[in-house]
Amino acid sequence: MYTHPILPENLSAIEAYAQRHKTPLVAIHSSGFYSYFQINLPGAFPIVDTHPDETATTDLRLLSPWPELTAFAAELTKDIDGLDDVEHGHLPYVVILLHYLERWKAAHDGKYPATYKEKTEFRKMVQAAARTDNPEGGEENFEEAAAAVLKTLVPPSLPSGLREVFEYKHPEPVEQRSGFWLIADAVKQFYEKHQCLPLPGKLPDMKAQSKVYIQLQNIYKAKARSDAAEILQIVQASPGGERVDPAEVDLFCKNAAFVKLINATGGEGDASISRADRLRSAAAREFANDETAALTLSPLSLLPVYLALQAAGTRAAAAAEAVNHVGSSAGHSSNSSSGGAISADEILATIAAQVPGAEKNERVVQAAGEVARAAGGELHNVAALTGGMVAQEVIKIVTKQYIPIDNTCVFDGIASRCQVLRL
Structure with missing residues (x-):
């Protein structure tokens, strides 16, 4: 200095x-x-632990749910109109949105709401499903669901920061690259195969019964561990991958959407x-x-x-x-x-x-x-x-x-x- x-x-x-x-x-x-x-x-100077705002890290995958999440939501809402007020008023908003997305798809040729107008109509559908004949005059979980429509009904995409990482031209051969670049290459292969990034696994707070929320939380965590394990397998199959710490892979997967490459052209x-x-x-x-x-x-x-x-x-x-x-x-x-x-x-x-x-x-x-x-x-x-x-x-x-x-x-x-x- x-x-x-x-x-x-x-x-x-x-x-x-x-x-x-x-x-x-x-x-x-x-x-x-x-x-x-x-x-x-x-x-090039990569940063994985960028500390993004917690509200920006929510990735619920409502437009591309995996089988375990779909089955869980379907089980809770198979008789949604017959649930008592306590159960109906404590359905997690993730489950509510998944249920009404299926109803929307059934009425719209299997397509999800994509435009702002369609999402607004879908939000009204969710709001109309809330019960108002209870002592509170409404249901907080349905209010949470309606508020989350615009920010959660987003198809998977590749953030610009990570795209820059994927497109970076390495000056050194594969076997000489750091653990970061080996993991980045594995995540790129994962994205090309699944058209989405590994799931971070973080579930935001929401109104729900403790038992149900924990079950839902475990489903997200299990999917995150599964994605990280798949990426670790790709890393370990690469030259030099055996020296990469699995904890480093987990950290990359949790922060993949916010990885930043500084001095990319330096x-x-x-x-x-x-x-x-x-x-x-x-x-x-x-x-x-x-x-x-x-x-x-x-x-x-x-x-x-x-x-x-x-x-x-x-x-x-x-x-x-x-x-x-x-x-x-x-x-x-x-x-x-x-x-x-x-x-x-x-x-x-x-x-x-x-x-x-x-x-x-x-x-x-x-x-x-x-x-x-x-x-x-x-x-x-x-x-x-x-x-x-x-x-x-x-x-x-x-x-x-x-x-x-x-x-x-x-x-x-x-x-x-x-x-x-x-x-």
């Missing part, structure tokens, strides 16, 4: 060293009210694209987006802040290098600071050399003026805030939990906001 301005060629050398030794690299630059930090990861796969080309491409994209954002009153890009800080850092590092060189030639060392005063015009000239035309952008000119005014000085509150964000990102990388930024975070202390840029 380094916190001082550094020459681009020296930075490239440090990054190359970090890539060779598979070590994450964090660069931080703070000046005045502005700061940014960059995280350079050693190649490392060796990004070697043909220079840092300068990436920066110019990002500038063209961000400035084009700003034209639209101005019309919609959306936040404008913080790329001008990054350009100004990066240009000032390059100038300061070059000046310090020159002073040290002169000092060495004179037979003594120099410890001059890299944060000397640099004019806005010098900053803009450096920006123009890196991103031609950017120096004419009004917001770039403003950012350059602010950075020049700061004269390389760090404000304690901005530096502390930036350091706190960096600490959080380092913890994510070390523990491989939650999703770290990809790959640059810019902070504007004047507007009090951040933006993550892929540079």
Whole structure:
């Protein structure tokens, strides 16, 4: 980790060293009210334990139930109209939805409700089935069922994050891949065979009798264990699969829909694209987006802040290098600071050399003026805030939990906001 301005060629050398030794690299630059930090990861960096919101992890498979779940629901609802009020009012909403989905299919040529209009009609069907002649004047379990229609009647699909994992081009042969990639390949085979991901097995809370809820919960858990066992079998049949921990397979299966690949195009796969080309491409994209954002009153890009800080850092590092060189030639060392005063015009000239035309952008000119005014000085509150964000990102990388930024975070202390840029 380094916190001082550094020459681009020296930075490239440090990054190359970090890539060779598979070590994450964090660069931080703070000046005045502005700061940014960059995280350079050693190649593609997968995160399995992303800690998604619990409400997003619910996967009930109501449109593709397996035989055990179908049989359980059918048994509980075979005489649904003849059940007493207690039993009727404690049917789990999963069972209620499965029962009325069968009725819907019978009246719609075997098709599930697919459009918003059809799902709305289906929801009304469920609501109409609730009993209102009881002391409560309604049934909570049927209310839960109606509320769950839109978010649970969704056909299985492949999330974009996992699709990126499946499509990643491995630079190393199969036998040299980590356990993550062996499991990912097995999950891909599972998906291609079943057209769905392994079941996480988590069942949300719902109104039901304890005995019935536990039975339903066990059905979901058993299916999750069965899917994980099938994937483990595929993994163990692969070269090097015998070294994969079954617990790692279980964790992947529970979080498959939320697996994230950071720096998917980094490392060796990004070697043909220079840092300068990436920066110019990002500038063209961000400035084009700003034209639209101005019309919609959306936040404008913080790329001008990054350009100004990066240009000032390059100038300061070059000046310090020159002073040290002169000092060495004179037979003594120099410890001059890299944060000397640099004019806005010098900053803009450096920006123009890196991103031609950017120096004419009004917001770039403003950012350059602010950075020049700061004269390389760090404000304690901005530096502390930036350091706190960096600490959080380092913890994510070390523990491989939650999703770290990809790959640059810019902070504007004047507007009090951040933006993550892929540079």
